[in-house]
Amino acid sequence: MNSPEIQLLIQHLSKLPGLGPRSGRRVALHLLKRREKIFRPLIQVMLDAEQKVKTCHICHALDASDPCTLCVDPKRDPHQICVVEDVADLWALERANTYRGGYHVLGGVLSAIDGIGPQQLNIQSLLDRIAESQITEVILALNATVDGQTTIHYLIEQLRPFNLSVTTLAHGVPIGGELDYLDEGTLFTAFQARRST
Ligand SMILES: [Zn+2]
Known part of the structure; x- marks a missing residue:
């Protein structure tokens, strides 16, 4: 049985468009196995995007x-x-x-x-x-x-x-x-x- 941390990661990934539980598990494993090269840089760009990207008040892009x-x-x-x-x-x-x-x-x-x-x-x-x-x-x-x-x-x-x-x-x-x-x-x-x- 997976730890709660891994299960939560899979659960959240599975909710992404185009992914389900099966691909959620695959992506989670991929990330956890490639921490330095993929997982950490991904976390950083996600944080950046989350903090910096906004909706334009004129055109809503x-x-x-x-x-x-x-x-x-x-x-x-x-x-x-x-x-x-x-x-x-x-x-x-x-x-x-x-x-x-x-x-x-x-x-x-x-x-x-x-x-x-x-x-x-x-x-x-x-x-x-x-x-x-x-x-x-x-x-x-x-x-x-x-x-x-x-x-x-x-x-x-x-x-x-x-x-x-x-x-x-x-x-x-x-x-x-x-x-x-x-x-x-x-x-x-x-x-x-x-x-x-
Ligand atoms: Zn605009």
């Missing part, structure tokens, strides 16, 4: 500074805002290297089943940003899931009073597909071929 580097980058187009569900989608779009405007992370999508309404998402802060700035295009880069599409329709209604171009990603994005899982080429094409709503 994660960065070591608030406002984040994307929000203060003078080379990015201040007239465009790309709305994504999650920070992972923002990272995917940045990897695809096709877009040079600003972002807004919703923090999820509307979902009747999960009880997620507009109040639970960063929608009001999006509308406030648009009202206060010179945004001319809003790109709704949401996942092609049912909830993603519901959210797109809701946002289109909310954005109607503002006089701006609202676009969505082209259908190179597979139905039910999540942006984070697309290869950069597919994402690049879907972004380039975005359509007006």
